[in-house]
Amino acid sequence: MVDWIKEQSGGDKRIQSELRAAGGLPAHIAFIMDGNGRWAQEQGKARVAGHREGIESVRDIVKAASQLGLKNVTLYAFSMENWRRPQAEVNVLMDLLSRYLRSEKKELHANNVRLRAIGKLNALPKKVQRQLFESIETMKDNTGLTLTLALSYSGRWDIVRAIQTIALDVRRGKVSPEDITEESVSSYLLTNSLPEPDLMIRTSGEMRLSNFLLWESAYAEIYITDKFWPEFRRNELYEALRDYQNRERRFGKTSQQIADESRDQSFVQRLLGSIKIP
Numbered sequence: 251m252v253d254w255i256k257e258q259s260g261g262d263k264r265i266q267s268e269l270r271a272a273g274g275l276p277a278h279i280a281f282i283m284d285g286n287g288r289w290a291q292e293q294g295k296a297r298v299a300g301h302r303e304g305i306e307s308v309r310d311i312v313k314a315a316s317q318l319g320l321k322n323v324t325l326y327a328f329s330m331e332n333w334r335r336p337q338a339e340v341n342v343l344m345d346l347l348s349r350y351l352r353s354e355k356k357e358l359h360a361n362n363v364r365l366r367a368i369g370k371l372n373a374l375p376k377k378v379q380r381q382l383f384e385s386i387e388t389m390k391d392n393t394g395l396t397l398t399l400a401l402s403y404s405g406r407w408d409i410v411r412a413i414q415t416i417a418l419d420v421r422r423g424k425v426s427p428e429d430i431t432e433e434s435v436s437s438y439l440l441t442n443s444l445p446e447p448d449l450m451i452r453t454s455g456e457m458r459l460s461n462f463l464l465w466e467s468a469y470a471e472i473y474i475t476d477k478f479w480p481e482f483r484r485n486e487l488y489e490a491l492r493d494y495q496n497r498e499r500r501f502g503k504t505s506q507q508i509a510d511e512s513r514d515q516s517f518v519q520r521l522l523g524s525i526k527i528p
């Protein structure tokens with residue numbers, strides 16, 4: 251079985267260790283994989299060829315993220331709105347998903363990836379559900395990259411689902427309305443075991459969130475590239491990470507506050523480092 255660390259080239263290892271050394275890598279990256287159809291069109295091919303090539307990007311990005319030691323990657327693989335596409339294209343996408351799960355399961359597992367899925371999963375074809383749940387079960391105790399597939403997913407749908415469950419809990423007397431907080435709302439979402447995305451990457455130049463992780467991405471840094479998803483490989487990921495590392499995340503504060511906090515933090519670190527325990 252392929253060991254992703256062993257197969258890595260020296261040059262790629264060097265780039266990754268530079269990225270790690272620069273510090274502040276995102277704990278969670280969410281991808282809106284857009285532009286498969288347009289990529290295919292530009293090549294004079296059928297749309298499905300774009301989805302097929304898109305899977306090669308999925309393979310490379312998952313592998314690179316795992317080699318880098320990133321903890322969470324979430325892929326918007328099929329939105330609830332995508333059910334409205336022509337039936338033939340939906341069938342191809344479901345078939346590709348099924349093939350991906352079958353062909354990658356062993357390799358993902360061998361490389362310590364934990365697979366998860368969010369969305370209205372019972373809307374997926376039974377065969378895909380079975381493969382998905384089997385893979386998730388096999389990999390549930392892995393401790394490396396958590397790879398979450400958003401399938402038949404919609405951000406608003408998940409928020410509505412959470413509100414309905416909260417309302418039921420209020421009716422049952424388990425929750426009182428005045429105790430509802432941002433944290434408790436988050437805990438009702440399907441993403442409750444994931445940190446919020448630090449970085450949201452969208453390919454193909456569109457400037458939209460398209461109903462993806464609406465609540466969770468409140469403070470995500472958004473990176474948009476003109477590359478189509480089938481062209482987005484590890485070098486494009488590295489470029490996005492360098493861009494992210496150069497951003498200042500203020501979470502509503504001023505630049506001055508952020509600079510002061512970082513100075514105070516390094517002072518405490520130096521102080522702790524200088525304390526000798528007798």
Ligand code: FPP
Pocket residue numbers: 283284285286287288289301304305308325326327328332343346347350399479
């Ligand atoms: C958007 O391109 C892409 C999708 C709707 C599907 C993404 C799916 C894959 C990359 C393959 C399956 C994924 C996994 C994880 C196995 P588009 O068709 O909307 O492109 P367009 O906007 O150019 O038409």
